[in-house]
Each structure stands twice: as structure tokens, then as C-alpha cells.
Amino acid sequence: MLGNTLAASFIWGINTLFLLDAGLSNFEAFAANAFYTVGMVVFEIPTGVIADSVGRRASYLLGTVTLMATTALYWFLWIWSAPFWAWAAVSVLLGLGFTFFSGAVEAWLVDALRASGYSGQLEPVFSRGLIVSGTAMLFGSIAGGVVAEATDLGVPFLLRAAVLLAMFLVAFRVMRDIGFTPDRSERPAAAVRTLFRASLTHGLGNPPVRYMMLAAPFSAGIGFYVFYALQPYLLGLWGDDEAYSVAGLAAAIVAGSQIVGALLAPRVRRLFRKRTSTILVAVGAGAGLLLCLGLTRNFWVALALVTVWGIASSLGGPVRQAYLNDLIPSRQRATVLSFDSLMGNLGGVVVQPPLGRTADVSGYPFSLVVAGLINAVALPFLLLSRRQNAAADVSLADAPAAADEIPTPPGPAGTATTDP
Secondary structure (H helix, E strand, C coil), X not given: CHHHXXXXXXXXXXXXXXXXXXXXXXXXXXXXXXXXXXXXXXXHHHHHHHHHHCCHHHHHHHHHHHHHHHHHHHHHHHHHCCCHHXXXXXXXXXXXXXXXXXXXXXXXXXXXXXXXXXXXXXXXXXXXXXXXXXXXXHHHHHHHHXXXXXXXXXXXXXXXXXXXXXXXXXXXXXXXXXXXXXXXXXXXXXHHHHHHHHHHHHXXXXXXXXXXXXHHHHHHHHHHHHHHHHHHHHHHHHCCCCCHHHHHHHHHHHHHHHHHHHHHHHHHHCCCCCHHHHHHHHHHHXXXXXXXXXXXXXXXXXXXXXXXXXXXXXXXXXXXHHHHXXXXXXXXXXXXXXXXXXXXXXXXXXXXXXXXXXXXXXXXXXXXXXXXXXXXXXXXXXXXXXXCCCHHHCCCCCCCCCCCCCCCCCCCCCXXXXXX
């Protein structure tokens, strides 16, 4: 988590500015980001199958190599002032690189925990991972902005490729699949079909998981746009379009609030009997904060709202991860988690170009208001997941019922976990 996020975050604070500097319009810049998510949508299931049928370590190693190569290609496109179609093509391959990580790393962790005899809740584990990634993002995003301002917008991409190379070497030496044995009894094509059918059964075929997945395009998808829109939005409020360190500061604030949110997530979780209550509060607060962010014209107020938005967004993440993992069998874990990631990325594909066009026509503040309204569409789907009364929705057996909850018997889906 530390190495992956550090590598990625070098460019998070300046990515939109990098694309605009290459000659792309706002619409083209966010369309390029959308093609990145197209790549994730197209390759999520095949790479999830690789993780479940070949191994999670193999998937991770393939991801580092692919991301290192495509990051270098991004730098060359910037040097050459390449046309939009080239950015679109490389963005798709960049998405391929990340799909080797999504699902595989989380499945690797959960299987190893279970094999090692861990019987506690998953929320604290995922919260610690979020703290580590938030710390890496805090350092990397600030460093990327400062390096870009001191040199140029291309150097952070070279730093990213170097860290990915180091991560490949580390993982090659120390990473092993624990608690999981790949099933290689079928030919690759047959294995893809078998695991895909199983992922549908345990994903969209499982009602509490299905509704979580259907909410993802409106929550995770919006998150893609907002994160990258914050860079030019805050620069506009600051009044200096070349203050790249301010853009890096925006990403760093999101990282810092992610750390705070991760620290608070297990505590906030204990306020509610059901996991879905925490998720609903986090998504609802995030949507409202985006509306407020689009209405302010004060730089410092905007920074405060971005901070609270980051905390709200991070509160629900570990709880959602734990909820889904307790609903999914180990054999199909990586594929189903990849399918969930696919749903979120699909939202990014659909919403980013229109919101980028909205920013071109009506400005970034109005586009953030629209983003907040779209984000709120996730709430009905989360309520439907909650209504399934899955056993995995109630993991704190010793927690008192919260004031907003009426105890109900758990449904057949999922497996509850308790403190050791």
C-alpha cells in the first residue's frame, strides 16, 4: 500500500494540469481520464480471473510492469504534444495496469488473514491500510507538486515509474500467496467462464452485494471526477494558474483527511448496529459537502470543505470493504471485488466527460454542484442493500443497538464476524 500509493500520488496533484499543459481542453482531459476508466471496465474481470486462477502475486507483478511502462508512455506523449487519440489509447492501457491490483491485493490480504487464524473484524485492518496509503499520498502529492513547480510537470511521472520498478523488485522477492491455492484444472478460457459465472452468482446474484455494486457508479464514479477537478478549481480560487504546489496541496489535504477518516472509521462504526448505516451517513454527507463546495467562492472555506469531504469519504471505505468481503467466498473473492471495482469505474466513464464539459461551459463550481446531486443517487441503492438484513451487515455482536436501529434477524446472505 505504501509503495503503490506513493508511486501513484506523485502525479495526483498535477495530473489534470499536466493534461491541460499538453494541449488538451477540459473536455479532452476528463475524456482521457474516462478512457482510463474504460480500460479498468474492460479488463477488470479478465485480470480478476488471472488473480483467482494464476495467483494474486502474479497479478500484482504484472500490474507494476504495466503501470511502469504506461507511465513512461504518458511522459513521452507530453513531450511530443501528442493528439487526443494517443492519450486515449495509453489511458486505456494505464487502466489495465491498475486492474491487476484491484481485487487481487485485497483478496491476497483477506485470505492470508483467514489462513493465519485471524477471526476479528476487517474494519480495523482496512482502516490501517487506508492510514498507510493516506500517509503515502500526503507525502507523494506534496512532493509531486513541489517537484513540478521546481522543474516541470513531467518529472513526477518519471519518479512514479522509478518507484514502480522498486515495488516490482520488492514484491518479486517477498510476496507469496498465503491461504490460497490457484485452481489450474481448467483451460484458461474455461476458467474465465467458470469464474465469471461464479462472480455473477456471488456478486450481482447476491442482493446485498448487488445493491452495493449498483451504488458504486454514483459514489466511486463521482470521486474520480471530483479528485481531479479540485486541482484547477482551487487554482482558480487562488488566482494563480501556475501555482502547482497549491494543486499538490489539494491532493495532500485529501490524503490527510483520508488518514483522519480511517482513524475515525472503526469508532464511527460502533455508533451503529449495521455497517450500512455508516456507509449511508458517509455517502450522504459527501454529497451535501460537494453541493456546498460548488457554492463557495472563498479559497480557505473551500479548503475546509475539501478536508471534511475527504474525511466523510474515508469513513465509509473500510466499512464497505469489510461488508463486501464478509459476503464473498474466498474462491471468487478477487473476481467479485474486481467486478465491484468495474461498477465504480463504469460510473467514472459515464460522468467524467459530461462533467468536464459542464466545467468548460459553466465553470468548475457548477460542475461540483452537479457532481453532488449525482452522488446522492447512490443513497437509494444503499438503502436497498440495508433492507436485505444480511448477517454480514451486523458484525459487532457485543455492540448495543444504536438509537436509529430496530434489531432484526440476520438474513441468509453473508457471514458475521466477531471480536476474538
